[in-house]
């Protein structure tokens with residue numbers, strides 16, 4: 207099950223420093239749209255700020271790895287102390303590998319979090335990084351993501367009902383869909 211998500215979690219905001227530390231993770235690489243910020247609400251940043259600073263206090267760094275261009279990612283993260291890699295070309299592993307190299311991260315210390323199997327999880331697996339598949343923050347998507355979602359539907363069903371992907375913790379996987 208090399209390409210399967212390592213873990214499944216309802217939301218990235220349910221991921222705590224203690225849970226990350228228990229698995230030796232010091233870096234959270236994350237998708238932007240619908241994982242960290244709802245794709246249609248670019249200003250919903252308070253939750254992100256609070257969550258990232260909780261992690262930072264425990265020495266865990268959050269780095270966004272997005273397929274969007276530099277300008278759009280920089281704009282979305284403008285007021286946040288979060289570094290990023292843009293034009294990541296997920297599902298290719300190049301963007302994640304660039305992040306590992308740029309921030310001098312050992313792949314074993316990182317986890318890649320995302321709401322899409324065919325971009326985020328695949329890219330993480332190909333880069334040799336453990337992955338967490340999360341439920342998308344909002345149900346509706348832009349048109350290009352809708353096509354991906356159709357392809358993902360049967361897969362997400364499998365991920366939901368089978369134990370190949372272990373829940374990250376007992377509390378926060380119930381809402382996974």
Ligand SMILES: [Mg+2]
Nearest residue numbers: 237239240321
């Ligand atoms: Mg996404």
